[in-house]
Amino acid sequence: MTTEELAKMANTIRQDIIKMLVEAGSGHSAGPLGMADVFTAMYFVVLKHDPKNPDWPERDRLILSNGHIVPVRYATMARAGYFPVQELMTLRKFGSRLQGHPERLRLPGLETTSGPLGSGLSQAAGIAKAWQIDGIKNRRVYCLISDGEQDEGNTWEAAMFAAKYKLANLTAITDRNNIQIDGPTEQVMPLEDLRAKWEAFGWHVIEIDGHNFTQIIDACNFARTIENKPVMIIAHTIPGKGVDFMEYDFHWHGKPPNPEQAKEALRELRTLGGRIRSEHQ
Amino acid sequence: MNLLNPKLYKKDVEQEPIRAGFGRGLVAAGRNNNQVVALCADLTESTHMEDFAKEFPERFIEIGVAEQNLVTVAAGMSLAGKIPFVSSYAAFSPGRNWEQIRTTICINEANVKIAGSHAGVSVGPVMRVLPNMRVIVPCDSIEAEKATVALAASEGAAYIRLAREKTPVVTTSDTPFTLGKAQVLREGADLTMIACGPMVYQMLVAAEKLSADGIEAEVINCATVKPLDHATILASVRKTRAVMTAEEAQAAGGLGGAIAELLGEHEPLALARVGMQDHFGESGDPNELLEHFKLTAPHIAARARKLLK
Numbered sequence: 163m164t165t166e167e168l169a170k171m172a173n174t175i176r177q178d179i180i181k182m183l184v185e186a187g188s189g190h191s192a193g194p195l196g197m198a199d200v201f202t203a204m205y206f207v208v209l210k211h212d213p214k215n216p217d218w219p220e221r222d223r224l225i226l227s228n229g230h231i232v233p234v235r236y237a238t239m240a241r242a243g244y245f246p247v248q249e250l251m252t253l254r255k256f257g258s259r260l261q262g263h264p265e266r267l268r269l270p271g272l273e274t275t276s277g278p279l280g281s282g283l284s285q286a287a288g289i290a291k292a293w294q295i296d297g298i299k300n301r302r303v304y305c306l307i308s309d310g311e312q313d314e315g316n317t318w319e320a321a322m323f324a325a326k327y328k329l330a331n332l333t334a335i336t337d338r339n340n341i342q343i344d345g346p347t348e349q350v351m352p353l354e355d356l357r358a359k360w361e362a363f364g365w366h367v368i369e370i371d372g373h374n375f376t377q378i379i380d381a382c383n384f385a386r387t388i389e390n391k392p393v394m395i396i397a398h399t400i401p402g403k404g405v406d407f408m409e410y411d412f413h414w415h416g417k418p419p420n421p422e423q424a425k426e427a428l429r430e431l432r433t434l435g436g437r438i439r440s441e442h443q
Numbered sequence: 444m445n446l447l448n449p450k451l452y453k454k455d456v457e458q459e460p461i462r463a464g465f466g467r468g469l470v471a472a473g474r475n476n477n478q479v480v481a482l483c484a485d486l487t488e489s490t491h492m493e494d495f496a497k498e499f500p501e502r503f504i505e506i507g508v509a510e511q512n513l514v515t516v517a518a519g520m521s522l523a524g525k526i527p528f529v530s531s532y533a534a535f536s537p538g539r540n541w542e543q544i545r546t547t548i549c550i551n552e553a554n555v556k557i558a559g560s561h562a563g564v565s566v567g568p569v570m571r572v573l574p575n576m577r578v579i580v581p582c583d584s585i586e587a588e589k590a591t592v593a594l595a596a597s598e599g600a601a602y603i604r605l606a607r608e609k610t611p612v613v614t615t616s617d618t619p620f621t622l623g624k625a626q627v628l629r630e631g632a633d634l635t636m637i638a639c640g641p642m643v644y645q646m647l648v649a650a651e652k653l654s655a656d657g658i659e660a661e662v663i664n665c666a667t668v669k670p671l672d673h674a675t676i677l678a679s680v681r682k683t684r685a686v687m688t689a690e691e692a693q694a695a696g697g698l699g700g701a702i703a704e705l706l707g708e709h710e711p712l713a714l715a716r717v718g719m720q721d722h723f724g725e726s727g728d729p730n731e732l733l734e735h736f737k738l739t740a741p742h743i744a745a746r747a748r749k750l751l752k
């Protein structure tokens with residue numbers, strides 16, 4: 163896919179997210195919108211996977227640790243062909259495979275159950291360790307984690323573990339959007355110097371603009387070349403990206419737009435979508 | 444077939460920590476299946492993982508003092524096809540990492556076996572309330588060995604609770620063991636005594652004392668606390684019409700709680716629950732503590748006589 167096609171896909175996915183959230187009447191807005199570009203790059207370029215065969219043993223594994231942003235995963239999976247796009251409108255409804263937080267056994271392709279923060283990186287490291295024991299070299303484990311969940315000790319336990327066992331088959335991506343529920347991360351519990359922390363824990367660190375497809379894809383490719391170390395890609399993102407009144411505002415962490423706000427958000431996103439075309443002409 | 448150790452009621456009955464049986468079982472499980480891996484949180488020797496670690500160094504994973512990571516790494520390894528056993532002291536695992544167990548093992552349906560050692564009188568029943576989690580409390584080291592081998596071969600999560608202290612050996616290598624089955628170790632028509640863990644020994648000795656007074660107690664070893672073997676237990680209590688339970692942990696929510704729930708729904712009967720009664724343990728010689736908390740055979744026999752009056 164070209165960069166222009168990826169940008170258009172991410173724009174469509176953002177519109178899906180808004181429609182899903184307003185239909186559900188609850189859920190998280192900021193994180194899913196902010197990570198739409200990373201998810202698009204993962205599912206449409208980076209991952210080795212087969213949407214028609216989600217249990218394919220040789221697939222790469224994408225572990226989502228910060229389960230509350232799962233609407234972006236659902237929307238991207240639907241657009242990649244895992245299930246019909248209409249099913250997105252069942253998010254959070256009774257009987258739906260699209261639980262408010264992801265449950266591994268509800269929907270093929272989710273890999274793990276999450277929601278409680280801080281335990282995804284360990285599970286990703288466990289998979290990477292199992293493959294190391296078995297000498298499996300043709301697959302990678304990717305783990306998406308948020309910045310807020312780096313307040314959790316479990317995250318740093320995983321960081322030490324992955325470095326100790328030199329899990330070079332593990333690439334983590336931090337959604338560095340600088341917000342969590344109670345406010346900006348640097349006020350709630352300062353994380354900086356985040357890069358230095360991960361380096362000190364023995365990881366190779368790459369910092370990127372999480373809205374630049376070339377940088378996302380290049381970083382994942384570069385991570386494959388690192389030997390003896392796990393890789394942390396710190397992706398700087400804008401929470402609520404694409405919807406002006408949501409961007410950078412931590413109040414949009416955990417609420418959906420109301421119908422009026424959704425209309426406005428979709429209008430903005432459609433305008434942005436139109437611009438993608440002209441920018442690339 | 445001899446269900447019980449012939450020396451059971453003798454002063455010189457053999458004693459061995461229950462956790463030692465876990466260690467032997469783990470090595471056997473490792474030999475049976477090369478997918479078995481063991482993870483430990485800086486307590487390899489005292490949770491008896493060291494023999495496995497020596498024999499299968501590439502399948503032993505030292506996690507450090509990090510119990511949350513212990514169970515979450517294991518969950519990941521199980522998703523990649525491994526059969527992980529994790530061990531620490533029960534106070535820390537499942538004490539500290541209960542939520543990670545709930546989410547990444549139980550909801551995930553991961554095939555992880557959690558061994559909580561040094562469980563003793565202090566560490567309460569926190570696992571019975573988790574869907575997809577089985578709870579096994581072996582009565583001696585021989586049963587712990589069999590239970591460990593059986594768990595490795597049985598898909599799904601489980602918790603095995605292990606005592607630290609030397610415990611009298613109740614069973615023999617011939618005693619059958621089946622996950623999910625309660626076992627009548629001694630037959631009687633006057634009273635049903637249901638126990639798990641080291642309290643099985645205390646109950647058998649109490650039954651022997653009661654027999655001298657003409658009271659014949661049926662003693663059931665309920666090594667699988669969850670899922671509870673309704674059939675065996677209900678058959679016994681319908682015969683005896685009086686029930687006692689014993690465990691060395693909190694009676695509320697543990698085996699005593701499970702039996703109270705079963706009786707309440709199916710066969711309401713007088714019930715006496717021996718166990719920790721809503722307080723913590725403390726320092727002291729283990730036998731002194733058992734005595735202090737009224738967890739020994741003479742106390743159990745006295746409770747039984749009171750119940751039958």
Ligand SMILES: Cc1ncc(C[n+]2csc(CCOP(=O)(O)OP(=O)(O)O)c2C)c(N)n1
Nearest residue numbers: 193277278279308309310311341342343415
């Ligand atoms: C263990 C745990 N504690 C608390 C929560 C509640 N919680 C959900 S999201 C969140 C904020 C986390 O920050 P971040 O993931 O950076 O949020 P985002 O950037 O997506 O807004 C909290 C505290 C949780 N899900 N898990």
Ligand SMILES: [Mg+2]
Nearest residue numbers: 309310339341
């Ligand atoms: Mg954040």
